[in-house]
Amino acid sequence: MLHIICALKPEARPLLDHFELRARPGAARMYYNPATGISLTLSGIGQAAAAAAVTRTYTQFNADKTHAWLNLGIAGHTDLPVGQAVMINKVTDARSGQTWFPSRVFSVPLPCRDLITLEQPDANYRQELYDMECAGFFRAMSGQATLELVQPMKIISDNAGQSLATVTPALVRRLITQNLPVIKEVTGQLLSLSALLQQLEDPGPDYQALTRRHHFSVSQRHQLGALLRKWQALHPDDTSPTTRLRHHQTAAEVLRHLQAGLEQTPIRLG
Amino acid sequence: MIDQIYIEKAVLEHPRARAVMGRFPHATVTVCDRYGEIFNRKAQNFRLQKRKPALILAGKFANHVLPSPPEYAIGGAVNYYFSHMLNCIYDCRYCFLQGMYRSAHYVLFVNYEDFCQAIIEKIQAAGAASAHFFSGYDCDSLALDPVTDFVREFLPVFRRHPQALLELRTRSTQIRALLAQEPMPNCVVAFSFTPAEIAAAIEHKAPPVPKRLQALQRLQEHGWPIGLRFDPLIYQDGARQQYERLFGQVFDVVEPARLHSVSLGSFRLPKSFYRNLTRLYPDEVLFASPLEETADGMVAYRDSIRRELLSFCRDTLLNYVAEEKFFPCEAVITSNADTDHGVGVPTN
Numbered sequence: 001m002l003h004i005i006c007a008l009k010p011e012a013r014p015l016l017d018h019f020e021l022r023a024r025p026g027a028a029r030m031y032y033n034p035a036t037g038i039s040l041t042l043s044g045i046g047q048a049a050a051a052a053a054v055t056r057t058y059t060q061f062n063a064d065k066t067h068a069w070l071n072l073g074i075a076g077h078t079d080l081p082v083g084q085a086v087m088i089n090k091v092t093d094a095r096s097g098q099t100w101f102p103s104r105v106f107s108v109p110l111p112c113r114d115l116i117t118l119e120q121p122d123a124n125y126r127q128e129l130y131d132m133e134c135a136g137f138f139r140a141m142s143g144q145a146t147l148e149l150v151q152p153m154k155i156i157s158d159n160a161g162q163s164l165a166t167v168t169p170a171l172v173r174r175l176i177t178q179n180l181p182v183i184k185e186v187t188g189q190l191l192s193l194s195a196l197l198q199q200l201e202d203p204g205p206d207y208q209a210l211t212r213r214h215h216f217s218v219s220q221r222h223q224l225g226a227l228l229r230k231w232q233a234l235h236p237d238d239t240s241p242t243t244r245l246r247h248h249q250t251a252a253e254v255l256r257h258l259q260a261g262l263e264q265t266p267i268r269l270g
Numbered sequence: 271m272i273d274q275i276y277i278e279k280a281v282l283e284h285p286r287a288r289a290v291m292g293r294f295p296h297a298t299v300t301v302c303d304r305y306g307e308i309f310n311r312k313a314q315n316f317r318l319q320k321r322k323p324a325l326i327l328a329g330k331f332a333n334h335v336l337p338s339p340p341e342y343a344i345g346g347a348v349n350y351y352f353s354h355m356l357n358c359i360y361d362c363r364y365c366f367l368q369g370m371y372r373s374a375h376y377v378l379f380v381n382y383e384d385f386c387q388a389i390i391e392k393i394q395a396a397g398a399a400s401a402h403f404f405s406g407y408d409c410d411s412l413a414l415d416p417v418t419d420f421v422r423e424f425l426p427v428f429r430r431h432p433q434a435l436l437e438l439r440t441r442s443t444q445i446r447a448l449l450a451q452e453p454m455p456n457c458v459v460a461f462s463f464t465p466a467e468i469a470a471a472i473e474h475k476a477p478p479v480p481k482r483l484q485a486l487q488r489l490q491e492h493g494w495p496i497g498l499r500f501d502p503l504i505y506q507d508g509a510r511q512q513y514e515r516l517f518g519q520v521f522d523v524v525e526p527a528r529l530h531s532v533s534l535g536s537f538r539l540p541k542s543f544y545r546n547l548t549r550l551y552p553d554e555v556l557f558a559s560p561l562e563e564t565a566d567g568m569v570a571y572r573d574s575i576r577r578e579l580l581s582f583c584r585d586t587l588l589n590y591v592a593e594e595k596f597f598p599c600e601a602v603i604t605s606n607a608d609t610d611h612g613v614g615v616p617t618n
């Protein structure tokens with residue numbers, strides 16, 4: 001799953017349309033497409049709002065460390081052209097000085113810069129991008145998600161030559177829309193990382209079927225998970241060990257059978 | 271190859287840091303206070319980071335040289351190891367670094383001068399006793415040498431102190447810096463091997479066995495003393511024949527006169543590292559092998575398999591190697607005083 005956090009409706013609008021996100025019943029300012037596993041939450045402006053949006057989304061989707069997160073929005077910079085999409089290497093909270101270093105494990109053909117999150121808009125443009133949410137997003141994410149699955153992405157909306165006063169909702173919508181190809185690329189990468197982690201965590205359909213059929217204690221469940229994973233590693237083409245374990249009456253018998261089967265399997269690393 | 275460099279503020283102007291950055295002119299450079307801010311963070315995923323590791327340039331300010339476990343000795347009276355680098359460009363599935371570190375980023379400690387000074391102090395403290403220094407515990411000694419200049423910077427220390435010995439442990443073929451120097455009797459280039467079938471399956475990105483053998487041969491012809499490390503021994507169906515064939519290939523190339531030492535050790539990992547590894551690679555056949563916990567908190571092959579493979583390899587090797595050059599090492603892990611996560615298991 002991928003959760004996008006945007007501050008403003010004009011930032012979100014092109015994404016809601018493109019990803020076919022629909023309002024999630026009972027969850028204000030939250031949108032979702034179950035077919036793609038993408039959600040979007042509108043946070044409002046500021047760090048506190050961004051942090052609250054992360055927490056709400058986390059709870060709403062019962063998120064775990066396999067879920068990916070993207071903070072997408074506009075930002076200012078001294079000389080990057082308006083409309084330029086940028087990935088972020090370092091986020092600093094201007095108020096506290098606290099820093100975060102997003103960990104990106106995929107390549108995108110975009111410039112990468114540092115970003116400072118300010119309390120208020122500021123006309124003193126600098127070498128770092130500035131926004132008003134990203135530090136709040138990262139503070140709320142700390143410890144909640146796998147680092148490589150948490151990314152900020154910013155679109156330049158104003159610079160020293162084109163001030164904040166020129167930024168209108170229509171301009172923001174246009175800037176996001178013209179960057180949809182690269183946004184799609186980033187969201188695609190994050191979704192595929194999320195899918196990989198989900199696959200690694202998933203004990204598989206056999207685990208579910210067997211634990212439904214027999215009573216496994218907590219430690220037996222761990223054992224079963226470990227044995228089934230080994231079984232899958234050694235027998236990647238065996239789609240259904242469950243069927244052959246049908247005639248076993250108890251959890252202990254199932255575990256013994258799997259263990260014995262593993263012992264008889266030759267180890268072939270290649 | 272490196273898109274992202276993190277650099278500690280304290281080493282921004284260090285000439286080696288500048289030289290290394292000069293090699294990656296297109297990399298994005300991000301300044302940090304201490305490398306631990308990036309390297310030791312919680313909730314990192316080693317497997318994902320391995321897709322695109324960053325380089326972290328840092329300074330090491332204490333514990334440059336540490337005692338190494340006596341079990342890994344190759345004849346020295348006192349034994350030390352030092353790590354100018356953490357992590358490796360290769361991706362051997364059995365590598366304990368994946369279980370030990372939270373991050374797959376490469377950390378390069380650029381203040382070599384402090385390492386060299388610490389080595390000299392240990393050599394002087396050892397007096398007449400032979401002091402051995404191992405460099406391949408937390409990285410491959412040579413794999414990134416064209417970037418790090420490790421060989422060019424550290425070997426002069428040992429040239430000036432011939433009573434001490436340096437072991438470079440490697441799976442790489444990065445030997446240009448060694449070929450550019452006069453060989454030194456007190457610097458052993460120790461190559462690690464597993465049979466070609468096993469290397470191809472689980473030593474991802476490392477040079478294949480024949481390439482390592484070519485590198486070994488060139489160094490040997492140049493006059494460098496050679497070490498052979500069959501550690502870890504990896505078990506699979508047909509392992510005996512594969513190791514027998516490997517030993518034959520290796521000793522077809524190795525000249526007995528140039529051979530410094532041969533060592534042997536079984537695959538083993540601290541239990542916590544093993545747990546981390548199986549979480550990262552639940553789909554890995556290696557971890558579905560007949561492994562079991564040992565009394566001392568390790569995970570190793572079942573006793574019968576371990577003993578059988580060790581004794582077969584030992585007996586076979588002793589057909590090629592004189593006993594005084596043979597150093598079988600059994601599994602022993604000691605805690606590393608340097609960090610809260612280090613162990614004394616050699617990686618290479």
Ligand code: SF4
Binds near residue numbers: 358361366367441
């Ligand atoms: S075992 Fe050695 S060569 Fe292989 S990945 Fe680890 S450090 Fe690198």
